[in-house]
Amino acid sequence: MEFTLTEEQEMFQEMVRNWVEKECPKDAARDYEAQEFEYPFELWDKMSEAGFHAIGLPPELGGQGGDVVTQMILTRELARSLAGLTWIFGISSFCAKSINKFASDVAREELIPQLAEGKLRVAIAVTEPSGGTDLMGAMKTRAAKVDGGWSITGQKIWSTAAHVSDYLFLMARTEDIVDKPARGVTLFLVKNPAEGLECRQIPKVGMKSVGSCEVFLDDVFVPDEYVVGQPGQGFYQMLSTLNNERIMVAALCTGIIDGCIEEALSYLMEREAFGKKIGSFQVWHQNLADMAMMQKQAELMTYYAAWKSESGEDCGREANMAKVVASEYAGKCSDIAIQVLGGMGYALETHPQRYWRDSRLYRIGPITNEMARNSIAETFGLPRSF
Numbered sequence: 001m002e003f004t005l006t007e008e009q010e011m012f013q014e015m016v017r018n019w020v021e022k023e024c025p026k027d028a029a030r031d032y033e034a035q036e037f038e039y040p041f042e043l044w045d046k047m048s049e050a051g052f053h054a055i056g057l058p059p060e061l062g063g064q065g066g067d068v069v070t071q072m073i074l075t076r077e078l079a080r081s082l083a084g085l086t087w088i089f090g091i092s093s094f095c096a097k098s099i100n101k102f103a104s105d106v107a108r109e110e111l112i113p114q115l116a117e118g119k120l121r122v123a124i125a126v127t128e129p130s131g132g133t134d135l136m137g138a139m140k141t142r143a144a145k146v147d148g149g150w151s152i153t154g155q156k157i158w159s160t161a162a163h164v165s166d167y168l169f170l171m172a173r174t175e176d177i178v179d180k181p182a183r184g185v186t187l188f189l190v191k192n193p194a195e196g197l198e199c200r201q202i203p204k205v206g207m208k209s210v211g212s213c214e215v216f217l218d219d220v221f222v223p224d225e226y227v228v229g230q231p232g233q234g235f236y237q238m239l240s241t242l243n244n245e246r247i248m249v250a251a252l253c254t255g256i257i258d259g260c261i262e263e264a265l266s267y268l269m270e271r272e273a274f275g276k277k278i279g280s281f282q283v284w285h286q287n288l289a290d291m292a293m294m295q296k297q298a299e300l301m302t303y304y305a306a307w308k309s310e311s312g313e314d315c316g317r318e319a320n321m322a323k324v325v326a327s328e329y330a331g332k333c334s335d336i337a338i339q340v341l342g343g344m345g346y347a348l349e350t351h352p353q354r355y356w357r358d359s360r361l362y363r364i365g366p367i368t369n370e371m372a373r374n375s376i377a378e379t380f381g382l383p384r385s386f
Contacts, residue, residue: 003300005069005073009069009070009073012070012073012074013073013077016073016074016077016078017077017080019050020077020078020080020081020082021081023043023046023050024043024046024078024081024082025081026081026259026351028081029081029082029083029085029354030348030349030351030354032082032085032209033083033084033085033206033207033208033209033354034208034209034348035208035209036203036208036209037201037208037209037211038209039161039163039164039209039210039211040085040088040209040210041164043085043088044088044118044121045118047088047089047118048117048118048119049118051064052074052089052118053089053092053093053096053115053116053117053118054116054117055070055071055074055093056068056070056071056093056096056097057096057097057100057112057115057116058100058112061100061108061109061112061113061116062112062113062116062117063112063116064116067306067310068244068247068306068307068309068310069303069306069307069310071093071248071251071306072247072248072250072251072302072303072306073251074089075089075090075248075251075252075255076251076252076254076255076258076302077255078252078255079251079252079253079254079255079256079258079259080255080256080258080259080262081259083206083207083252083255083256083259083354083355083358083359084206084207084210084252084357084358084359084361085207085209085210085358086252086255087160087161087207087210087252088161088210090245090248090252091121091122091123091124091160091161091165092115092120092121092122092123092165093248094124094241094244094245094248095122095123095124095169095241096111096112096115096116096122097240097241097244098169098187098228098237098238098240098241099111099112099115099122099169099189099228100112101237101240102187102228102229102237103189103226103228103229104225104226104227104228106225107189107225107226107228111167111189120166120167121161121164121165121166121167122165122166122167122168122169122189123159123160123161123162123165123167123168123169123192123213124159124160124168124169124241124245125156125159125162125168125169125170125171125190125215126156126169126170126171126238127156127157127158127159127365128140128141128154128155128156128157129155129157129214132368133367133368133371135171135235136182136185136235139171139172139173139185140154140155140173141153141154141155141156141170141171141172141173141217142154142172142173142174143172143173143174143186143188143222144174145174146221148223148224149221149222149223149224149226150172150174150186150188150221150222150224150227151219151220151221151222152170152172152188152190152217152219152220152221152222153217153218153219153220154172154217155214155215155216155217156168156170156214156215156217157202157213157214157215158202158212158213158365159199159212159213159214159215160207160210160211160212160213161210161211161212161213162192162199162211162213162215163199163200163201163211163213164211165192166191166192167189167190167191167192168188168189168190168192168197168215169187169188169189169228170187170188170189170190170215170217171185171186171187171188171234171235171238172185172186172188173185173186174186174231174232175232182235182236183232183233183235184232185232185234185235186227186228186229186231186232186233186234187227187228187229187234187237187238188222188226188227188228189222189226189228190217190220190222190226191222191226194220194221195220195221196217196218196219196220196221197215197216197217197218197220198215198216199213199214199215199216200213200214200216201213202214205357205360205361206354206357206358206360206361207358207361239316242319242366242367243305243309243315243316243319244309244319245366246305246319246320246322246323246366246367246372247302247305247306247309247315247319247322247323249323249326249327249362249366250298250301250302250305250319250322250323250325250326250327251302251306251326252326252362253298253323253326253327253329253330253359253362254295254298254299254302254326254330256330256333256334256355256358256359257291257294257295257298257326257329257330257333258295259351259355260291260330260333260334260336260337260352260355261288261291261292261295261333261337263337263340263341263350263351263352263355264284264287264288264291264336264337264340264341264352265279265288267340267341267344268284268288268340278340284340287336287339287340290332290336291333291336291337294329294332294333295329295333297325297329298322298325298326298329298330301318301321301322301325301326302322302326304318304322305318305319305321305322316375316379317375317376317379320367320372320373320375320376321372321376323362323367323369323372324369324372324373324376326362327359327362327363327369328363328369330355330359330362331356331359331360331363333355334352334355334356334359335356337352337355337356338352338353338356340352374386
């Protein structure tokens with residue numbers, strides 16, 4: 001069994017960490033995040049120049065190659081500073097992988113090179129207002145076949161960065177199969193802007209500058225070549241994207257834990273009270289040890305899920321486990337870090353509060369931890385509980 005990164009992966013990790021310290025250190029990340037509704041195009045462009053958007057995409061289409069573990073190393077190192085703003089990279093990244101795997105040759109050859117260069121952004125538009133985790137049962141967005149393509153009508157919610165994306169990676173029902181709701185849905189690449197398409201940003205607790213949107217579609221036309229994969233099989237094709245997304249959330253949350261430990265340690269070594277450094281107090285020894293143990297568990301589960309995914313094995317159980325564990329530990333570690341800073345932990349000028357606000361989302365999305373636990377239990381043979 002091997003528990004270390006390869007030499008190449010370690011070099012990549014060091015390169016990304018140096019890039020983060022130069023291009024988006026924690027103070028810059030805090031300032032980006034504070035600009036609600038103002039998407040950080042400058043940060044996107046810096047990531048494009050660094051070649052991050054090309055990682056995981058085929059070299060023959062302008063990508064840099066790289067496996068799932070490499071993507072998670074990148075996600076973790078970015079999140080150590082950016083926290084939830086890491087989705088500036090993440091959303092287009094896992095959409096691009098699905099486009100490369102399932103889209104038509106016309107769409108692949110047109111879009112993948114531009115995605116690799118950072119010239120295009122893609123947002124995922126799957127969740128619906130009345131459904132949440134009940135994705136298939138509540139799917140009301142419909143696509144009807146018309147001459148030369150499809151006409152889509154419906155509504156999506158929590159579509160991150162939809163307002164600044166060139167395409168929406170969207171799921172719509174194309175056929176009613178009462179006893180099998182997971183069948184009969186299709187994936188589309190919806191051009192944005194388009195006639196009949198509207199995006200509205202939602203005010204929220206964290207990740208303010210990324211933007212999360214309601215999406216409204218009224219007879220939006222999509223050409224046949226922008227159907228992704230086989231019509232009616234969209235949910236099954238989406239599974240690989242969903243697993244990749246959950247592993248990426250786990251890596252992001254592990255990065256948040258890294259940042260929390262850094263912030264706590266820095267303050268423990270600097271702050272004085274009662275005539276000594278507060279890092280000498282036993283209570284903080286206990287808390288820091290807890291954070292370190294949570295960090296290691298999140299790290300190992302994340303990289304194991306990534307390794308299984310890259311190996312082509314079924315990683316659904318491991319992706320859910322990593323997502324649940326890392327997201328819950330990120331919340332606990334950010335809360336401890338706030339407590340370490342005392343009153344300053346409640347000030348917006350410090351960083352743990354940002355980690356705390358961003359990490360809270362990942363116990364809810366992209367799947368609630370309750371539903372992830374249900375899915376894990378089912379893999380042991382228990383009957384569906386909903």
